[in-house]
Amino acid sequence: MIRAFALAVAVCSAAPLWAEQEQREEVTTFTLDNGMDVVVIEDHRAPVVQHMVWYRAGSADEPVGVSGVAHFLEHLLFKATDTLESGEFSATVAANGGRDNAFTSYDYTAYFQRVAADRLELMMQMESDRMRNIRLTERDIATERDVILEERNQRTDSNPRSLFGEQLNASQYLNHRYGVPIIGWRHEMEELDMEDALSFYQTYYSPNNAILIVSGDVEPDEVKQLADKYYGVIPANPDLPERTRSQEPPQTAARRIVYEDARVAQPYVHRSYLAPERDPGEQEDAAALFMLAQLLGGGTTSYLNEKLQFDTQTVVYVGAFYNGTSLDDTTFDLIVVPSEGVTLQEAEDAMDATIAEFIAEGVDAGDLDRIKMQLRASQIYARDNVDGIANRYGQALTSGLTVEDVQAWPEILQAVTDEQIIAAAKSVIQPETSVTGWLMREQEVTQ
Amino acid sequence: MKLFLSTLAAVFLALPVWAEVKIQEVTSPGGIDAWLVEEHSIPFTALEIRFRGGTSLDAPGKRGVTNLMMGLIEEGAGDLDARAYARKLESLAASFSYNADDDSVSISARFLTENRDEVIDLLRTTLHQPRFDQDAIDRVRAQVVSGLKSDAEDPNTIAGEAFSTMAFGDHPYATDGKGTVDSVSALTRDDIVAAHKNILALDRIYVGAVGDITAEELGALLDELLADLPAAGAPIPGKADVTIDGGVTVVDFNTPQSVALFGHSGIDRDDEDFFAAYILNHILGAGSFESRLMSEVREKRGLTYGVYSYLVPKDLASIYLGSVASGNARIAEAIDVIRAEWTRMAKEGVTEKELQDAKTYLTGAYPLRFDGNGQIAGIMVGMQMQDLPIDYIATRNDKVNAVTIEDIKRVAGELLKPDELHFVVVGKPEGLETTN
Structure with a gap:
C-alpha cells in the first residue's frame, strides 16, 4: 500500500507541473526515484533532440592538489566502459548521424549529444552506462594527460590574455577554489593519475548528483519512461558529499597586478570585484547587478561607452560583465582598452571617475526601460533556440538554483528599480574586494 | 547490436526529414528574388541579405575599405547620429549584424512581428543613407586598428596570412580583407562612400527569410527595403591561381x-x-x-x-x-x-x-x-x-x-x-x- 502510494506520488508530482507550464517555453520537470532531476524542453519544429547530463561537480569541487581532475575525467569518459570500447561512444553517436561533446566549468561537468529524435533511447543507454561503468587503462591516462596539457597550451599558455585572466582570478579569490583555473595548474596536471580520476568519478558521478536535460522534438512522457528505464535503475550514492567549499574571508585589501608579455599588442585594464551570486529564492541583488552591468557597459548606449568612447575618445572598447549563475561568490568585471596615446593609468582613472558619476547621477529611466524591453523580446527570440534554454537550466540547477528560480528570473529582472541598481553599485564597487590588473607589453631589454 | 542500429539509422535518416518544410521562391513586385520558409509559431522573422564580392572588391591601395565600411554602416543613418541610431535600434528590440568576408558582405536581421514596419524603415535608412560621419570613421577605424595590432601577435592569424601570401600571389585573396594598420589609417570618407556604392547593388544580391511572415508580406518588404539600391556594382575580380609549393x-x-x-x-x-x-x-x-x-x-x-x-x-x-x-x-x-x-x-x-x-x-x-x-x-x-x-x-x-x-x-x-x-x-x- 505504501509502495503503491509512493509510486502514485512520483507520477502525479510530474503531472501538475506540466499543467502549470503554460508559459511560452514548454518546460517540464520531474525527479526520478533515485533523486536524478529531469528537465524536458519541447520544440517540435524539427525532428531533432539534444540529450544532456549535467553533474553537480566541477573544478571547484576538486580536492586540493589535483587541479584539473574534473576536466581530465571529462575527457576520460570517452574511453571504454564495460560494454563500449574506447572511442566507441562518440563513434556510435556519429554512426547515428549525431554530434557529441562535453564541457567542464567551476560548478558543473556536462555531456551532450545532438541527434535525430528517434535516437534518444540509444543516447540514454550509453550515457547511463558511463555514469557508473568506465574502465580506464594506464595508457588512456598517459595519452589523455598529454592531450589536456596540449589543450592548456592552446587555450592558456599561447594566449597572454588567458594567462593574465588566470593570475587575476587567482588574486581575486583568497580562499575559494574559483581562484584555481578549471583546466588546472600545469604542475598539478602533469601529476594527475588513475586514482585521482577514479576517486573524483566515484565520489560525484551518480544519479542523485546529476540532471538530465532533453530538449527538442520529445514528449515529456517518453522522456520519463526512458529515463526510468536507463537512469532510474542506477542506485543513488548514499555517500554523496555535501558541496561545502572553503569560503572567502572578508577581503580587506585592494590588489593590483601587472602582467607583462611580449605577445601583447593591445594593453588593457581589467578590474574585478567580488560579487554576490543568484541565491535560491533571493535573486533580487543579482538581478540588480545584472542590470547594472547592462547600464554601465552592456553595449553602444551604455553609460561608460557614451562617456569614454563618444564624449571623449579615451577608450577603443569598454565593457561591464556580471554572471550571477554561480554556486558561490562570483565577480563583477570591467574592462577598458585605452585609445592610442592614452595610458593604462589614464584609462583606469577615467573609468573610476565615470562610475562615480553614474552613481551620483542615478539611473536614466529611458535607458532602464529600453533594457527591460530588450529582455522581454529576448524571451521570444530564445524560443528559437531550445538548446540555449537547456543550457540555462543546466547552469542554474548545478549552481544551487531551482526550476522555480529559473522561471522567476525574467520577472525579477523586470521588477528591478533604479534605487536597487544604485544600491547594488554602491555595495559591489568596494576597493577592498577588488583586483585591478594591467596587461602590458613586456618592455624589451635594450642592449 | 551496434551494426543493427547503424543500419537502421542509415535507412531511416536517409529520408528527407525536412520535406515538410517548404522553401518558397518569392519574387517581389519590383523583381527581387528571395527564398522563404514560413514559420509562424514564434512571432519574429530572421532575414539574411548577402551581396557577392566582399572584401575582394577593395580598390587598389584601399585594402580594408569594405570591412571598415561594413563596420560603419550601423554608426548613424539619415537624421540619426550614431548614438541616436543605437538607441532607436535598441528600443525596437531588433538586431542587425553585419559581416564582410572575401566573397560577400552580409546583413543578418532579426525582428519581432509586432513592430516589423518600423524596423524595416530603419534598416532601409541604414542601407541607403549611412552617414559615415567623420567622428564615427575615426572611432571605428581605431577599433579596427586595435584588432589588427592584436592579430599581428596571434599565431593563428600570422600563419593564415603567411599561407595566403604564398598561395595567392597578387590576387586580393593574398592579403587580409581587414587591411593593414597603414592602409586602414589612410582611408578617407570618399573611399568609404565609394566602397558602399561598389557592393550594395542589385546585380549581386541574395535574400533568405524564415519566420512569421507571408510571401506577400515579404515581397512588399523587399521592395521597400532594397528596390532603390543601384542596379550594378563594381566588377568582381577574376579567379586566383593557387601557387603554393610543397x-x-x-x-x-x-x-x-x-x-x-x-x-x-x-x-x-x-x-x-x-x-x-x-x-x-x-x-x-x-x-x-x-x-x-x-x-x-x-x-x-x-x-x-x-x-x-x-x-x-x-x-x-x-x-x-x-x-x-x-x-x-x-x-x-x-x-x-x-x-x-x-x-x-x-x-x-x-x-x-x-x-x-x-x-x-x-x-x-x-x-x-x-x-x-x-x-x-x-x-x-x-x-x-x-x-x-x-x-x-x-x-x-x-x-x-x-x-x-x-x-x-x-x-x-x-x-x-x-x-x-x-x-x-x-x-x-x-x-x-x-x-x-
Missing part, C-alpha cells in the same frame, strides 16, 4: 606551442567530384573524434588537442587546408604523422566501413543543421550563391549516398598531393626549418 615555412614566434597551418590547392564547389571530396575530407580530418588525423595525432599519440582538415571552396579559388597545434618539442612529430596520413589516403583511399560510417553520419547530421530561423535563412542564401536548385535539401543526401569507394579512390589520387603540401609553422618548433 615545403615548410617557419615563422619564429616566442610561444610554448607551435601552430601549423597546412594545405595545397583544392576542389571547386561545383566540381562533379565535390561530394566524393567532401566525404574523403570527412574521413581524413573533418569528422571530429572519428577522423584519421584526430585518431592518429590525438587519440593514439596525445600530440595535440585538435587537428582538422577543411575544404575551402571560395568563389575565386579553392584550397584544401588543415591545422594543428602542438608543443614546440612535438610539432615535428605531429607534422610527420599528418604527412603520412595524407600520403596513405592519396594512395589507398578509404575502406568500405569508413565510407559507410561517413555516409551514415553525413546524411544523418544534415537535418540537424536546420535548427533556428536565422540558421536556415543563412543556409538558404548560401545555396542561392552556390547556384543550387531550390529542391537541393531533399536531394542532397542522395548525392552523398551515390559516392562509391572507387570515386573516392580516384578523387583522393587527384586531390591529395603530399608533395605539394606546405606547412606554415608559427612558434619555436624543434627540428623544423624553412625549406626552399
Whole structure:
C-alpha cells in the first residue's frame, strides 16, 4: 500500500507541473526515484533532440592538489566502459548521424549529444552506462594527460590574455577554489593519475548528483519512461558529499597586478570585484547587478561607452560583465582598452571617475526601460533556440538554483528599480574586494 | 547490436526529414528574388541579405575599405547620429549584424512581428543613407586598428596570412580583407562612400527569410527595403591561381606551442567530384573524434588537442587546408604523422566501413543543421550563391549516398598531393626549418 502510494506520488508530482507550464517555453520537470532531476524542453519544429547530463561537480569541487581532475575525467569518459570500447561512444553517436561533446566549468561537468529524435533511447543507454561503468587503462591516462596539457597550451599558455585572466582570478579569490583555473595548474596536471580520476568519478558521478536535460522534438512522457528505464535503475550514492567549499574571508585589501608579455599588442585594464551570486529564492541583488552591468557597459548606449568612447575618445572598447549563475561568490568585471596615446593609468582613472558619476547621477529611466524591453523580446527570440534554454537550466540547477528560480528570473529582472541598481553599485564597487590588473607589453631589454 | 542500429539509422535518416518544410521562391513586385520558409509559431522573422564580392572588391591601395565600411554602416543613418541610431535600434528590440568576408558582405536581421514596419524603415535608412560621419570613421577605424595590432601577435592569424601570401600571389585573396594598420589609417570618407556604392547593388544580391511572415508580406518588404539600391556594382575580380609549393615555412614566434597551418590547392564547389571530396575530407580530418588525423595525432599519440582538415571552396579559388597545434618539442612529430596520413589516403583511399560510417553520419547530421530561423535563412542564401536548385535539401543526401569507394579512390589520387603540401609553422618548433 505504501509502495503503491509512493509510486502514485512520483507520477502525479510530474503531472501538475506540466499543467502549470503554460508559459511560452514548454518546460517540464520531474525527479526520478533515485533523486536524478529531469528537465524536458519541447520544440517540435524539427525532428531533432539534444540529450544532456549535467553533474553537480566541477573544478571547484576538486580536492586540493589535483587541479584539473574534473576536466581530465571529462575527457576520460570517452574511453571504454564495460560494454563500449574506447572511442566507441562518440563513434556510435556519429554512426547515428549525431554530434557529441562535453564541457567542464567551476560548478558543473556536462555531456551532450545532438541527434535525430528517434535516437534518444540509444543516447540514454550509453550515457547511463558511463555514469557508473568506465574502465580506464594506464595508457588512456598517459595519452589523455598529454592531450589536456596540449589543450592548456592552446587555450592558456599561447594566449597572454588567458594567462593574465588566470593570475587575476587567482588574486581575486583568497580562499575559494574559483581562484584555481578549471583546466588546472600545469604542475598539478602533469601529476594527475588513475586514482585521482577514479576517486573524483566515484565520489560525484551518480544519479542523485546529476540532471538530465532533453530538449527538442520529445514528449515529456517518453522522456520519463526512458529515463526510468536507463537512469532510474542506477542506485543513488548514499555517500554523496555535501558541496561545502572553503569560503572567502572578508577581503580587506585592494590588489593590483601587472602582467607583462611580449605577445601583447593591445594593453588593457581589467578590474574585478567580488560579487554576490543568484541565491535560491533571493535573486533580487543579482538581478540588480545584472542590470547594472547592462547600464554601465552592456553595449553602444551604455553609460561608460557614451562617456569614454563618444564624449571623449579615451577608450577603443569598454565593457561591464556580471554572471550571477554561480554556486558561490562570483565577480563583477570591467574592462577598458585605452585609445592610442592614452595610458593604462589614464584609462583606469577615467573609468573610476565615470562610475562615480553614474552613481551620483542615478539611473536614466529611458535607458532602464529600453533594457527591460530588450529582455522581454529576448524571451521570444530564445524560443528559437531550445538548446540555449537547456543550457540555462543546466547552469542554474548545478549552481544551487531551482526550476522555480529559473522561471522567476525574467520577472525579477523586470521588477528591478533604479534605487536597487544604485544600491547594488554602491555595495559591489568596494576597493577592498577588488583586483585591478594591467596587461602590458613586456618592455624589451635594450642592449 | 551496434551494426543493427547503424543500419537502421542509415535507412531511416536517409529520408528527407525536412520535406515538410517548404522553401518558397518569392519574387517581389519590383523583381527581387528571395527564398522563404514560413514559420509562424514564434512571432519574429530572421532575414539574411548577402551581396557577392566582399572584401575582394577593395580598390587598389584601399585594402580594408569594405570591412571598415561594413563596420560603419550601423554608426548613424539619415537624421540619426550614431548614438541616436543605437538607441532607436535598441528600443525596437531588433538586431542587425553585419559581416564582410572575401566573397560577400552580409546583413543578418532579426525582428519581432509586432513592430516589423518600423524596423524595416530603419534598416532601409541604414542601407541607403549611412552617414559615415567623420567622428564615427575615426572611432571605428581605431577599433579596427586595435584588432589588427592584436592579430599581428596571434599565431593563428600570422600563419593564415603567411599561407595566403604564398598561395595567392597578387590576387586580393593574398592579403587580409581587414587591411593593414597603414592602409586602414589612410582611408578617407570618399573611399568609404565609394566602397558602399561598389557592393550594395542589385546585380549581386541574395535574400533568405524564415519566420512569421507571408510571401506577400515579404515581397512588399523587399521592395521597400532594397528596390532603390543601384542596379550594378563594381566588377568582381577574376579567379586566383593557387601557387603554393610543397615545403615548410617557419615563422619564429616566442610561444610554448607551435601552430601549423597546412594545405595545397583544392576542389571547386561545383566540381562533379565535390561530394566524393567532401566525404574523403570527412574521413581524413573533418569528422571530429572519428577522423584519421584526430585518431592518429590525438587519440593514439596525445600530440595535440585538435587537428582538422577543411575544404575551402571560395568563389575565386579553392584550397584544401588543415591545422594543428602542438608543443614546440612535438610539432615535428605531429607534422610527420599528418604527412603520412595524407600520403596513405592519396594512395589507398578509404575502406568500405569508413565510407559507410561517413555516409551514415553525413546524411544523418544534415537535418540537424536546420535548427533556428536565422540558421536556415543563412543556409538558404548560401545555396542561392552556390547556384543550387531550390529542391537541393531533399536531394542532397542522395548525392552523398551515390559516392562509391572507387570515386573516392580516384578523387583522393587527384586531390591529395603530399608533395605539394606546405606547412606554415608559427612558434619555436624543434627540428623544423624553412625549406626552399
